[in-house]
Amino acid sequence: MFHAKIKSETLKGVVDVVSTLVDEAKFNIFSDGIELKAVDPAHVAMVDMKVEKSAFEEFSADETELGIDLDKIKEVLRLSRAGDIIEMEQDEAKNRLVLHVGNITRRMNLVDTAGMSDPKVPNLSLPAKLSVTSDELQKGIRAAESVSDHIALNATPDGFEMYSEGDTDSVSLKLPKDLLISLEVTEKVKSLFPLDYFSNMVRSIPAGSVVTINLGSDFPVKLEFEIADKRGNVNYLLAPRIESD
């Protein structure tokens, strides 16, 4: 059983975070909130998201699973305005999800979750940890996009650098320690990532929020941030590019 009401902008934030990586996803519903873990189809990135019950206007649920086609939710969101309340309800008999926005009712078939895996979040030891505002990350990505299709993230005890090198040009955004919110780095680390994925991830972070970046050398990056007015929490993991030999 699942029945909830949520602000359309909150739902949009949740959907954006997930749809960056997958088109269809399995939402695990608990009595105190929802959880989602998914690996993207190319198997290079992962999302781990938790949204508390309190992020919803109303929430009552028993433990269950909902396989959802995210494009359909986006279609419903397009029908709503900011501040609208979206009511969601599981129709167990017909295996459907029913959404109400104002006077509009959308019934959507749920996706079979049998084929969807339940990934565990791997335990990675990432030596460097730093926090930065999402706006700074956005800036670095915009700079990199004109130059290359990959981006290097470097962290030293003195600061953080986003560096991108193309055939002819290169661009770098350096953030010294005083422009960062926090920095815990003992030795220099550097990893290279596909820019398109990284930028999509960063774009789905709510503006003005604080992102915690965990980094290693030639190792995945972990982006940690909050959504739904701090009542939800997201971990993105992105695998590094294989450096040419």
Place this chain on the structure above:
Amino acid sequence: MSEDWTELYRPKGLDEVVGNPKAVQELRAWADAWETGRPLKRAAALIGTPGTGKTSAALALAKDYGWDVVEMNASDQRNAEAIKGIALRGAMGQTFSSTGEYLSTKKGRLKLIILDEADNIGGQEDRGGIPAMVDLVRSTKQPVVLIVNDWYGLTKKSSVLKSQTEQVKFSRIKSVTVRGVLRKIAKDQGVKVSDRALEILAENSGGDLRSAIRDLQAVALGKEEVTDLNTTVVSAREVEGTMYTVMDDVFKSTDAQGARLRMMEVDETPETKLLWIEENLPMAYRDHLDLHRGMKAVARADTFLGRVRRRQHYGFWSYAGDLLSFGVCAAKTREVRGYLRYSFPMYLMKMSRSKSNRAIQNGISAKLGEATHQSTAQARQVLLPYFRTLFQNDKGFQLRMAMELQLEDEEVAFLLGEKIDSNAVKHLMNDIKRVLDAKEQRMERAIERPHPDVEAKAEKAEVRPQPAPSQRTLF
């Protein structure tokens, strides 16, 4: 419904892959090369007819070596964007497996990227799929497997795929081997299947293990015992098979009514049936008067089919069908004996081989037609041959036209008579890009100066109407 047996009994490792020991060995050697570094050919093409174990071998390989699998099936969309977004992206990076494990190539944990039915990529729905696949094969940093039925068809579209892949051939699986697998499965499922039934199933499959297992499941599901009787439910696999068998009824038997009934059971349109009869009739009826009468019946049937088309009166189908079976069968006065080697209609074969070519031709003709105010058909008949000659011989014309008509890679390749990934095509497409970029910059710099546009228009006016009228007066 219970689980699909073909999935349930997929081999769990390379040792369990049946048939094709040589192919498995080659595949192992290729995988070993990946484990110890990077092989010369980063992609392997598994080539063979359906049901010979290509996909099974690829999946078994991944299991044996502990590799993660990213699979793109024919049911997924596989245009350029999808291949770049999933296969290529996965090929360039390290891996999070579907269970959420982080796998690094440094520790020998690779990701196998499988493109199933790779020869079907690059059709109308999968535009730009071939160049994307070439890109993948060239630049991948993870092992890639292409599963291919029609290797010839695929390499015709791109020679890179031939030169840059390790080719592993899978042949049809011997009937004895198929029987062995079926027996094992039957035993495991607790169904008693008689030897004769297994034999028929195995023979029927024509070396296609998957279809043999499907057939077994169809006849055995929910039963405790399968005797020969049940097996007759399973008819021979391919459509050609049934059309092949009807040939004998029409040409050899003297029972015209029987021929009529058998023909009716074949699930084909009368058009296709007509092509079959027409193709094989001259070979079957050696007596010229018999042949004359037979062909007369075929001609009559064709007349009816023409009327069906024109008047949309499908009632005539039955006359056409009867003429083709009963009519042709009753036309002979001499007995037809001995083995006849029936062939698949040439016309259908040629049409299916030229399908992609024709689609490209039509695409170009539609664009030409629009630019010259003609129908697509007219542009193809009248304009295209000359246009193609001009295109091949005049560099300036090439560039202008490719831009003006916004020709795609494959259309340029067709016009030049080159493969889609050949240098000639690439050069031209790069030139176009350069010119367009330059133009854009010029436009940005001087919006008030309109002359680049005027230039383009002048070019247009110059070439547009010329070929068609001048050709017409020639004849």
